[in-house]
Amino acid sequence: xxxxxxxxxxxxxxxxxxxxxxxxxxxxxxxxxxxxxxxxxxxxxxxxxxxxxxxxxxxxxxxxxxxxxxxxxxxxxxxxxxxxxxxxxxxxxxxxxxxxxxxxxxxxxxxxxxxxxxxxxxxxxxxxxxxxxxxxxxxxxxxxxxxxxxxxxxxxxxxxxxxxxxxxxxxxxxxxxxxxxxxxxxxxxxxxxxxxxxxxxxxxxxxxxxxxxxxxxxxxxxxxxxxxxxxxxxxxxxxxxxxxxxxxxxxxxxxxxxxxxxxxxxxxxxxxxxxxxxxxxxxxxxxxxxxxxxxxxxxxxxxxxxxxxxxxxxxxxxxxxxxxxxxxxxxxxxxxxxxxxxxxxxxxxxx
Numbered sequence: 007x008x009x010x011x012x013x014x015x016x017x018x019x020x021x022x023x024x025x026x027x028x029x030x031x032x033x034x035x036x037x038x039x040x041x042x043x044x045x046x047x048x049x050x051x052x053x054x055x056x057x058x059x060x061x062x063x064x065x066x067x068x069x070x071x072x073x074x075x076x077x078x079x080x081x082x083x084x085x086x087x088x089x090x091x092x093x094x095x096x097x098x099x100x101x102x103x104x105x106x107x108x109x110x111x112x113x114x115x116x117x118x119x120x121x122x123x124x125x126x127x128x129x130x131x132x133x134x135x136x137x138x139x140x141x142x143x144x145x146x147x148x149x150x151x152x153x154x155x156x157x158x159x160x161x162x163x164x165x166x167x168x169x170x171x172x173x174x175x176x177x178x179x180x181x182x183x184x185x186x187x188x189x190x191x192x193x194x195x196x197x198x199x200x201x202x203x204x205x206x207x208x209x210x211x212x213x214x215x216x217x218x219x220x221x222x223x224x225x226x227x228x229x230x231x232x233x234x235x236x237x238x239x240x241x242x243x244x245x246x247x248x249x250x251x252x253x254x255x256x257x258x259x260x261x262x263x264x265x266x267x268x269x270x271x272x273x274x275x276x277x278x279x280x281x282x283x284x285x286x287x288x289x290x291x292x293x294x295x296x297x298x299x300x301x302x303x304x305x306x307x308x309x310x311x312x313x314x315x316x317x318x319x320x321x322x323x324x325x326x327x328x329x330x331x332x333x334x335x336x337x338x339x340x341x342x343x344x345x346x347x348x349x350x351x352x353x354x355x356x357x
Contacts, residue, residue: 049199056193057146057175059158061167066198067140071118072096073155074127075144076298078103078112079171079334083190084142085111086207086336087200095120095136097128101299104331104340125153130160138166140197144334145174169193171334180253180276184215184262184338187255191336207336214339215262218346218354222264225353231291232268233260233349234319235332238295238306243279250285251296252278256332263345264353265292290317292349293325296332303327324348 052063070089072081074097081098084090085108095118103109118136123129127148133141133156141161143149149158149168158168172186172193173179188208195204235256237249250269254276257267268288272278293310297303307325314320326348331341347354 052196052199054169054193054196056168057170059168061169063167063197066092067167068092069094069137069139071128071133071136071138071141072098073141073143073148074098074122075148075174077144077171077334078330079144079187079190080142081112081115082108082330082335082337083194087191087194087198087203089194089198089200090115092198094118094138095128097122099299100297100329101301102297102303102329103337104328104344105337108330123154125155127153127155129154130156134160134164137164141166141168143168143170143174145177145179146170147177169197173334178276179255179334180274182255182334183258184211184255187211187334187336187338190334211336211339215342218342219262219264221353222346222350225350227264227350227353230264230266231349232289233265233292233294233345234268234285234288234290235260235294235296236310238297238300238303238327240298240300242277245279246282247285248277248279250278250280252276255334255338256294259332259338259341260345262342263349265345265349286314286316288317290314290319291322291324293317293319294332294345295325295327297327297329303329 050064054061054063070084070092072084072093072095078098078100081093081096084093090111093115096112096115097117097120099112101109120128120132138161147153148170149155151157161168172189173182191204191207195201235251236247237251240249242248252267252269252273252275257270260267268290269278269280272280272284293307295303295307300306304327307327311320311323311325319325326344328341328344331337
């Protein structure tokens with residue numbers, strides 16, 4: 007059973023939000039047994055280049071540790087690939103998901119009996135005590151000695167491989183796109199020799215996203231509603247709105263759904279730290295609230311709609327609450343579909 011972790015510190019540290027710029031369908035329940043029949047020892051050794059390192063796998067990892075990182079990308083990808091049985095300790099948890107059954111499946115994974123350290127991760131000695139053969143991190147933050155974590159060199163000394171997800175090498179996720187979600191699936195597919203499963207997930211996702219984009223284009227609606235994407239009830243800076251998602255994978259998802267980020271020009275960083283006046287001045291057409299370990303993000307969305315009645319989003323009561331599908335992971339097609347329906351109901355409302 008997973009314990010809650012303070013979201014503000016995890017996000018601010020793991021993603022450097024302020025200082026560094028800080029089953030067969032992804033829309034159905036993940037099936038842990040999927041893909042097991044594909045695995046064998048025939049394809050090893052496997053060599054993979056990752057964030058400046060070349061790692062070699064002589065067999066499929068069987069003791070996987072998934073570090074926190076303010077993400078559920080890595081644990082969700084493992085579940086979607088049918089690899090949940092390989093996890094000995096998972097520290098990722100949102101408490102919600104757009105994919106039926108996923109939040110429950112994540113909650114039921116073992117946590118290794120680990121109590122997070124002051125940096126909200128697994129301390130070095132505790133990590134080594136888990137005897138992992140693979141440790142997954144969303145960004146390089148997961149392997150920083152200054153936070154008391156085991157470094158990639160520390161892990162290598164005990165024959166444990168380590169992997170940092172795409173665009174996470176320098177802890178700057180501002181340039182992340184949907185393609186990085188696909189790369190994560192491909193890399194894990196290669197490591198565990200379930201490449202066919204990974205490619206099927208990718209192909210299905212691309213097909214669903216194309217269906218949404220094609221329907222919007224076929225309708226001839228060239229308007230791209232301006233969308234505000236913000237974490238609910240979270241403070242990561244000095245202004246009233248310091249958790250506004252400005253650049254990153256959400257912008258690619260919005261574009262595929264026929265929208266645009268209203269605050270992408272506010273900063274080059276992943277997140278913007280904005281005053282209430284700046285937020286009020288933008289003609290926000292639609293609101294996306296991201297729920298991260300928040301029991302009622304919809305209440306926060308309604309609060310914002312009431313607070314800014316001049317927004318077109320408020321006048322049309324146009325908002326949606328999302329969690330894991332709009333960030334790195336195997337279910338970006340779900341976010342594209344949900345956003346497409348909200349932004350272009352005339353094209354997708356009957357889907």
